[in-house]
Amino acid sequence: MTKIADIKAREVMDSRGNPTVEADVILEDGTLGRACAPSGASTGSREALELRDQDAGRYLGKGVLKAVAAVNGDIRTALLGKDAADQRDLDRIMLELDGTENKANLGANAILAVSLAAAKAAAASLGKPLYAHIADLNATAAQYSMPVPMMNIINGGEHADNNVDIQEFMIQPVAAGSFAEALRIGAEVFHSLRKVLQAQGLNTAVGDEGGFAPNLPSNEAALAVIQQAVEQAGYELGKDITLALDCAATEFYKDGKYVLAGESKSFDSEGFADYLAGLCERYPIVSIEDGMDESDWTGWKILTDKLGSKVQLVGDDLFVTNTKILKEGIAKGVGNSILIKFNQIGSLSETLDAIKMAQDAGFTAVISHRSGETEDTTIADLAVATRAGQIKTGSLCRSDRVAKYNQLLRIEGELGVEAAPYRGLKEIKGQG
Numbered sequence: 031m032t033k034i035a036d037i038k039a040r041e042v043m044d045s046r047g048n049p050t051v052e053a054d055v056i057l058e059d060g061t062l063g064r065a066c067a068p069s070g071a072s073t074g075s076r077e078a079l080e081l082r083d084q085d086a087g088r089y090l091g092k093g094v095l096k097a098v099a100a101v102n103g104d105i106r107t108a109l110l111g112k113d114a115a116d117q118r119d120l121d122r123i124m125l126e127l128d129g130t131e132n133k134a135n136l137g138a139n140a141i142l143a144v145s146l147a148a149a150k151a152a153a154a155s156l157g158k159p160l161y162a163h164i165a166d167l168n169a170t171a172a173q174y175s176m177p178v179p180m181m182n183i184i185n186g187g188e189h190a191d192n193n194v195d196i197q198e199f200m201i202q203p204v205a206a207g208s209f210a211e212a213l214r215i216g217a218e219v220f221h222s223l224r225k226v227l228q229a230q231g232l233n234t235a236v237g238d239e240g241g242f243a244p245n246l247p248s249n250e251a252a253l254a255v256i257q258q259a260v261e262q263a264g265y266e267l268g269k270d271i272t273l274a275l276d277c278a279a280t281e282f283y284k285d286g287k288y289v290l291a292g293e294s295k296s297f298d299s300e301g302f303a304d305y306l307a308g309l310c311e312r313y314p315i316v317s318i319e320d321g322m323d324e325s326d327w328t329g330w331k332i333l334t335d336k337l338g339s340k341v342q343l344v345g346d347d348l349f350v351t352n353t354k355i356l357k358e359g360i361a362k363g364v365g366n367s368i369l370i371k372f373n374q375i376g377s378l379s380e381t382l383d384a385i386k387m388a389q390d391a392g393f394t395a396v397i398s399h400r401s402g403e404t405e406d407t408t409i410a411d412l413a414v415a416t417r418a419g420q421i422k423t424g425s426l427c428r429s430d431r432v433a434k435y436n437q438l439l440r441i442e443g444e445l446g447v448e449a450a451p452y453r454g455l456k457e458i459k460g461q462g
Contacts, residue, residue, distance in 0.1 A: 081137025
């Protein structure tokens with residue numbers, strides 16, 4: 031019933047106008063599963079390889095025809111007749127077919143699109159919502175929760191063309207009683223922020239992830255305008271809403287120094303940890319992602335020792351959704367949370383393994399989009415199915431971001447708040 035009858039792939043466009051891979055998995059009963067691979071802007075050096083054509087005469091070298099050919103050729107041949115419900119087996123076959131540590135032969139974008147499409151096809155054929163099927167795969171069936179959204183309302187760094195060095199300034203509506211209420215609160219603050227920026231004569235154009243990208247004199251100035259927006263929306267910062275940062279520090283780590291060009295400041299690891307600690311003292315920042323460069327494990331240890339008992343320290347470029355690297359981080363006491371991005375590792379099974387390892391070690395796992403997204407909403411189902419408790423999927427703007435929020439609304443409406451509770455602040459490491 032759930033045997034694979036055909037697999038097809040094509041180039042489609044992502045939210046930044048670049049091609050990506052979309053795969054269809056068709057089962058013998060006619061069921062179709064379809065999924066797209068996302069793409070990042072600021073990427074960790076140890077991420078699985080995203081296969082691009084490198085043909086400068088086509089899509090500026092960013093075409094994915096090679097990855098599409100891998101799906102329509104070798105991957106299709108290897109998976110025809112296999113059981114789409116046996117996710118582990120499908121992913122194992124593709125990993126063995128690729129034969130490299132970083133999926134350099136077939137491409138993580140090719141493997142991931144098929145991996146997710148197969149899960150969707152199996153879920154549909156079995157008559158289950160995708161979150162229920164993933165929960166079965168993860169052995170967490172009937173144990174759901176709705177994630178706290180980390181809403182990226184001011185974009186800087188690689189996600190925007192401005193002079194703000196920190197990449198993401200996020201709000202978390204932690205006092206909400208449901209996901210739907212959290213989304214409403216976030217939307218109200220988003221619109222309030224637009225008015226605050228307009229009143230100050232600042233740009234209200236948006237960045238890759240739907241947040242505003244104004245030219246502000248400092249990172250702290252971004253926090254100040256968010257505080258003003260929260261208050262004008264009728265909420266209390268630190269009680270109703272907390273703050274989170276994604277520094278993406280690897281992007282401004284140069285010659286052993288953290289260089290904040292927008293503020294004309296430069297720090298060593300200890301100094302930058304102190305800088306971040308100072309921001310946490312002045313604002314209710316409860317989560318910091320990539321607060322140090324991915325290779326600066328000494329700096330990460332300093333930051334963890336300084337803030338780890340009271341602030342969630344999320345490794346993105348540091349851990350790249352990779353269990354081998356995460357295991358090392360857990361052993362060394364570096365960070366206390368992992369960002370989960372499907373395409374950093376390249377398959378659903380490996381993603382579930384990373385989430386389980388993190389949760390077993392007392393780390394939190396934050397499910398995340400990429401800056402280059404599509405209408406695919408799989409991460410919403412993943413967050414609910416694994417009880418991850420937190421999700422990053424951008425601002426309250428751009429349909430590639432809002433699609434995930436809307437899927438979460440549908441899931442909450444289907445399950446109800448008792449079967450899928452929204453736990454707010456308790457989900458964030460160091461706050462529960």
